[in-house]
Amino acid sequence: MIPSPYFLYLGHSNDEIGIKTSRGLAVFRREDCVGEFRHDGCGLTLGLPRLTIEQAVAAGAKTLVLGIANAGGKLGEDLVQDALAAIEAGLNIASGLHQRLRDEPRLVAAAQAKGVSLFDVRDPAHDLPVGNGERRAGKRLLTVGTDCSVGKMYTTLHLARALQARGIPADFRATGQTGILIAGAGVPLDAVVADFISGAIEYISPARNDGGWDLIEGQGSLFHPSFAGVSTGLLHGAQPDALVLCHEPNRPHMRGLPHYQLPRLADCLEANLRTARLTNPDVKAVGIALNTSKMMPEAAAQLCAETSDAFGLPCVDPVTMGVEPIIERILTCEA
Amino acid sequence: MIPSPYFLYLGHSNDEIGIKTSRGLAVFRREDCVGEFRHDGCGLTLGLPRLTIEQAVAAGAKTLVLGIANAGGKLGEDLVQDALAAIEAGLNIASGLHQRLRDEPRLVAAAQAKGVSLFDVRDPAHDLPVGNGERRAGKRLLTVGTDCSVGKMYTTLHLARALQARGIPADFRATGQTGILIAGAGVPLDAVVADFISGAIEYISPARNDGGWDLIEGQGSLFHPSFAGVSTGLLHGAQPDALVLCHEPNRPHMRGLPHYQLPRLADCLEANLRTARLTNPDVKAVGIALNTSKMMPEAAAQLCAETSDAFGLPCVDPVTMGVEPIIERILTCEA
Structure with missing residues (x-):
């Protein structure tokens, strides 16, 4: 290492x-x-x-x-x-x-x-498999986003640590260079050859039978015209039981693309659920994570409360508010 | 070469x-x-x-x-x-x-x-750009499919030749190894690094101002869990004005995946249009191409007629019936 x-x-x-x-x-x-x-x-x-x-x-x-x-x-x-x-x-x-x-x-x-x-760090493993889409054991959560760089890795790491703190087996599965440097393992998904995107995720998040969770770091956005292919393959490879939608309020446009607006949260969540259902028909949303680092605390708290009400989902800024409400919802996924 | x-x-x-x-x-x-x-x-x-x-x-x-x-x-x-x-x-x-x-x-x-x-042939060009999603001049058609290997390349080549036969400038843009060997140029999309999928298509199908068409060879399927990431990036990079949906009737399951059924044509077409709208809100379907090579001619003709009626789109087997009805519809896209 x-x-x-x-x-x-x-x-x-x-x-x-x-x-x-x-x-x-x-x-x-x-x-x-x-x-x-x-x-x-x-x-x-x-x-x-x-x-x-x-x-x-x-x-x-x-x-x-x-x-x-x-x-x-x-x-x-x-x-x-x-x-x-x-x-x-x-x-x-x-x-x-x-x-x-x-x-x-x-x-x-x-x-x-x-x-x-x-x-x-962006050299992927050799001999990654082509994805096969076969259902595998274990619970998996994937963070998805309205855009690149909206807090998916932070959210995923906080969720992993919160589950571990409760004594629940949980592993952070890194898909980007920062996550890999933090975790010491993972796959640099944007550097994988296109045919192996979903297979790479199947590879780093294999079947697990210990009752624990894989927390998979999302990448890009289904609504980012440069990188949506990566996000799609990641959704299919992850077979997520649970999605957390990540978003940064007040961002003026998609990262790097002034001519593209951010999607509405509802449209983005629905598109991710629809895409995820191909490999896991039982996927559900378990929370919304807002990166409110550029907002005043009162406004951030109000926005989280309103968003939570509108979607019927827990909504927090993981960095300033913790992720406990989302953890509670995740645990309802356990059959 | x-x-x-x-x-x-x-x-x-x-x-x-x-x-x-x-x-x-x-x-x-x-x-x-x-x-x-x-x-x-x-x-x-x-x-x-x-x-x-x-x-x-x-x-x-x-x-x-x-x-x-x-x-x-x-x-x-x-x-x-x-x-x-x-x-x-x-x-x-x-x-x-x-x-x-x-x-x-x-x-x-x-x-x-x-x-x-x-x-x-599967070595992609060096220095492919990241996609930028900016609208570019010229008309583009993309073939999309319910599955891999359902006739997207054949359909695209027949469409290019039919347009050329009418004296309309038209270029086949190859995205797979066979197409590249036939055309002498193109990008092996499944071998491109994941971050550059849409950029690779922007690169091989640049702006054109001669009133002609780029006919872009599709890959994979939004409903194939191994390769949907490639198909998504291809849709976004192509910015298609026109889609032709390709399908092989009677295929028992998705290629290589006995546990996955083929999507319904209507669901597949709608998903492709929805995904394509991110980079070209004006995209429309201009036809359906059925690979009827395993059917009796009468049954094939009947299925094409029924499919055409159901969707309000021309439907042909390009190999046995030609593509003229689709060409007629394509030409209605010209403003």
Whole structure:
């Protein structure tokens, strides 16, 4: 596995959503993170000490995590230069970008010369199966969303931890680079070859007979024209018994696409249930998770209450309100 | 490009659908095919001369096309042995299987020793874009299906040729290995990385301003639990103005999945229209294509008439009845 402690890269980022991998590690693996790397122009922070590469090494860092995302996932020249400096200082490099570290000859040469490793978290396992859609034992929950980056991973992790806290066997199944770095396992679903999307999920969430739950991290959105294919295959592979719909209120348009509006919550939930029924006719919605980080607390509480009433489902912000109401509803799925 | 004439491989196949790549070439590029290779156990024929490798070389063949398909797309030991014999005789090898020729060291070594080439048709172009969903100029038609292998490629090719015969600019856009071998270009969609499915279609079917049509080959089915993600991204990337629904009557279950029934035509058409509307709200159905190859002609004609009445759409078997009624309907899409 990837050696910790981690040094988390922000670079020049000024897009909060673009640093979600670094932030995910800072939140869910904080004890393993020594600090953050940012250039002067970067207006964001993870609340970790801002360190130079040399300070990070002195603080014990073993790996620089390039925990930033951009559409297309390319390695920019900035990233390459910063990674070269980190390698020179003796750090391993981990990346979740589509463009692989191993495909940049300067990084490969430098890593070889210094005896450090390059970790491409987005390399899927070899020999993934084609999905077969056969019903398998065990309970599975999938988070789905109105858009990309609306809180599906956070919600899934909070649900997994809440079930575990009650002594119920529960496993977080990671499907994206941040989740994989947090969990130490999973499949980078957006990097899987298209024919194997549903099979990849069947592979990481096999039959279970211990009465516990798999909590599967959703990806994309059925309403995102760039990524809905991934979301569809994920729904079919997951065979979810339970869906939690994730949403960020007040988002002006679909992520990266100013010409696309977000779907209505009711339309989005219905589309997800309809798609999921192909492989699990008994799927049901068990909750709605709102990312209210940009709202005042009173407004957030009111919106959750109204949404809950409108849908007859528990509705919370998992980060600020916890997930107990959804857990209660999940447990009614147990036959 | 891949040197012709071709020698078409059937091997030990006894599954008609499994030889669809060889058959597609035999039908649509017949003038470029010298013969077929089959073992004694093979109960199928393309109607081409059955030749040994030596006879094929003597007849002028330049490339053995491994035009067979199997779930998972592995290179079996039979295929490897036959390909080695063909290389030894001086033939190039082309394959549309998921498992690449270049990943089988014996084939690579033999090809190098003999100075022939290995063509992996399922290698997608590098640097495919992420889909952006932006409306683009030009008319596009997409074939969709109740299942895999129900006649989407045949229908698309017949539609392209019928439009061309009327002097209307029309391009067949291939999305599978057979279509790519026939057209000489395209994208092997099931081999594209999941994040780029819709972007790959935007790439092969760009804006056009000549008043003509792109006829885009469909893949899979929204109702196939293994491949619906591919079909979804294809719908979104195509932004189709027109859909043709393809179906094979009397198929007992979804291809490869005895536990899944085929969808009803009406449900399938509605699901495709609903999904397509995300990127083209004006999409409409322009016809239904039935593969009636396993039916008596009278029964086929009656079923087409009944289906046409039930849906208010032209319904034909493109191979036996032509596509003129659908072409007439397509031309009503022109504003």
